[in-house]
Amino acid sequence: MSEDTKTSNEVAEVKEDTNTNATVAKTNTEAKATDTHNLSELDLLRLELEAARKRLNDFVSYGHGGLPFHRESLLFHELSSMARQPPYTKTNRRNNTLSVIEFPEGITFNPSISRPIAEITDEMREKTKSYNFAALEMDPSTMLMHWFVMFQELDLMEKCNVSPVVLREFFTCMHNSYRDNTYHNFFHAMDVAQFSFAVYMNSSSLKVHLTPLDMFCALILGLAHDLDHPGVNNDFLIKIRDPVALLYNSTSVLENTHSASLFLLMNNRPTCDVLANLPADQLKQARRFISRGILATDMSRHFKLIKAINDVPPLADTASPPEDDRLLMLDCIAKSADLCHLVRPWPIAKAWEDRVMEEFFEQGDQEKEMGMSPMDLFNREKCNVPGSQCWFYVNMGKPLFDALHRHVPETDVLIHEMMEKNLPKWKEILQEEKKKKEEEEKTGE
Numbered sequence: 001m002s003e004d005t006k007t008s009n010e011v012a013e014v015k016e017d018t019n020t021n022a023t024v025a026k027t028n029t030e031a032k033a034t035d036t037h038n039l040s041e042l043d044l045l046r047l048e049l050e051a052a053r054k055r056l057n058d059f060v061s062y063g064h065g066g067l068p069f070h071r072e073s074l075l076f077h078e079l080s081s082m083a084r085q086p087p088y089t090k091t092n093r094r095n096n097t098l099s100v101i102e103f104p105e106g107i108t109f110n111p112s113i114s115r116p117i118a119e120i121t122d123e124m125r126e127k128t129k130s131y132n133f134a135a136l137e138m139d140p141s142t143m144l145m146h147w148f149v150m151f152q153e154l155d156l157m158e159k160c161n162v163s164p165v166v167l168r169e170f171f172t173c174m175h176n177s178y179r180d181n182t183y184h185n186f187f188h189a190m191d192v193a194q195f196s197f198a199v200y201m202n203s204s205s206l207k208v209h210l211t212p213l214d215m216f217c218a219l220i221l222g223l224a225h226d227l228d229h230p231g232v233n234n235d236f237l238i239k240i241r242d243p244v245a246l247l248y249n250s251t252s253v254l255e256n257t258h259s260a261s262l263f264l265l266m267n268n269r270p271t272c273d274v275l276a277n278l279p280a281d282q283l284k285q286a287r288r289f290i291s292r293g294i295l296a297t298d299m300s301r302h303f304k305l306i307k308a309i310n311d312v313p314p315l316a317d318t319a320s321p322p323e324d325d326r327l328l329m330l331d332c333i334a335k336s337a338d339l340c341h342l343v344r345p346w347p348i349a350k351a352w353e354d355r356v357m358e359e360f361f362e363q364g365d366q367e368k369e370m371g372m373s374p375m376d377l378f379n380r381e382k383c384n385v386p387g388s389q390c391w392f393y394v395n396m397g398k399p400l401f402d403a404l405h406r407h408v409p410e411t412d413v414l415i416h417e418m419m420e421k422n423l424p425k426w427k428e429i430l431q432e433e434k435k436k437k438e439e440e441e442k443t444g445e
Contacts, residue, residue: 075228075244075261088230088242097176101140101168109148111165114158117148124149128194129201131414134348135191140175143190147171150197150219159212161277170272173265174223183352183359184229191352193222195340196333203408205316206329213282214326217289218333220274224262225294225338229254232363234300239372252298259294263287289330296331297338302396305335306403315407329407336404342397342422343414349422357385386430393423 103109108118127133128149135143148167151157157164178186196218200206210218230237234253237245248256266273275286296305309332312325321329341352364378376382397418405411 075257075264087244088232088237088240098140098172101144101172101175103148104141104145107145109164111163111168114164115152115155116157116164117145117152120149120152125153128153129198131195131198131202131343131417132345132348133191133194133198134344135187135194136348136351138187138190140186144168144171146194147190147223150194153201154212154215156212156216156219160216160274160282162274166272166274166276170220170266170274171223173269173272174227177227177261177265179229179231181229181231181359182362183355184226184231188352189223189226191340192225192334192337193219195337196222199333199336199404199408199411203410206408209315209318209321210326210329213285214289214330217286217293218330220286221290221293221334222337224290225258225297225334226254227258227261227265229258231359232366234298236363236367240370252295252300255295255298259291262290262294289327292327293330293334296334302335302400305331306399309403310406316409332404332407336400339397339400342393343401343418345417346422346425350425353389357383357388384430384433386426386433389426390423390430393418393426 110116110118124145128146133146138146148164151167156162157167174189175186178184178189197215200210200215200218234245234250237253238250242253244257245253266275270276275283278286295301309328312321312328315321315325315329318325341349341356343349344352360378361380361383364374364380367374367378377388398415401411401415401418405415
């Protein structure tokens with residue numbers, strides 16, 4: 001869709017809203033005139049002027065760049081029509097919105113059957129379940145292929161009664177609903193979904209204890225967990241009293257928004273509703289599993305989640321874990337997947353970590369422009385990047401992946417990658433920067 005078309009659509013929606021508001025204003029004016037028994041022409045003109053001023057304010061607040069491109073949109077945009085202050089968004093909708101995402105050349109896709117990819121090669125299988133997965137290097141077509149390999153390998157289209165056409169449309173809607181953020185973008189979403197699949201495929205205990213519905217939910221929430229992310233964190237939205245922060249009482253603001261946006265999108269666009277054909281009991285479960293998994297990615301819940309995971313018996317020691325324990329494992333997978341850059345090979349890990357720090361700095365820059373004082377972690381002039389990364393690896397990453405390892409022993413290779421390969425790289429950079437700073441200080445003397 002061209003920018004001119006987008007602008008035309010937005011202006012048309014503004015006109016539609018304006019006409020609606022004008023009708024309401026007229027009705028209200030007539031009612032007030034009746035109640036006051038013949039208002040003067042001057043009083044009527046004042047009422048009309050007040051209504052016009054409100055319509056103008058709405059256009060200024062929600063006009064170009066503020067109104068949704070489609071009415072069947074996400075929660076950030078839905079709130080724009082209800083709140084006088086539109087929700088904060090640092091980035092626009094992505095420019096490369098796609099109506100259809102094609103499969104890579106050479107891939108035969110038959111949407112009329114539940115295993116629509118005619119032949120999955122061993123190379124495709126290995127790449128899809130590899131911890132060396134590099135989403136940042138992939139185009140949407142390649143990611144779509146890997147998405148379908150996951151579902152086909154686990155036979156989830158058949159077991160969860162979702163058609164290939166709907167699954168493909170869901171993937172396209174997710175792609176188009178992420179913003180052009182430096183870090184919280186669709187590449188990150190695909191990275192999280194793939195890691196969830198990889199952990200399962202490389203674990204004997206998960207294959208025994210997790211159900212097809214469990215894994216179906218893990219993949220769906222992985223792709224949707226940061227849906228329509230505005231490019232800033234919860235604390236920022238709470239500080240500026242953003243409408244979504246008010247809506248969720250400053251509690252897991254973004255995570256609640258991502259979850260609600262997912263279900264709102266599927267409800268308003270049935271062609272991408274991957275849950276539509278689930279039986280009522282499984283639908284209830286799926287909504288619970290997905291919402292809970294998305295909420296588990298909130299960093300404010302980090303240590304509470306780790307404690308809960310460590311408090312239950314190891315999965316391998318349990319013949320039939322209760323549902324609550326299975327849900328904890330799904331939460332653990334979602335949380336680990338959200339931070340999986342820590343355990344990817346160094347070139348992949350470094351690329352992701354550079355992006356997350358740049359997005360932090362972009363938020364810090366915005367805070368400065370708004371007259372706020374950003375934390376050092378978000379201040380590009382003050383943050384010691386390698387030092388902060390070393391701290392995060394040791395204090396946040398290791399406890400989480402130790403908890404995952406307790407239930408999935410095969411993830412010992414991930415802890416080794418994180419602590420024995422990636423962390424030393426950051427320590428080397430830290431020492432190099434320290435040495436460089438000392439030399440500069442000597443030169444300055």
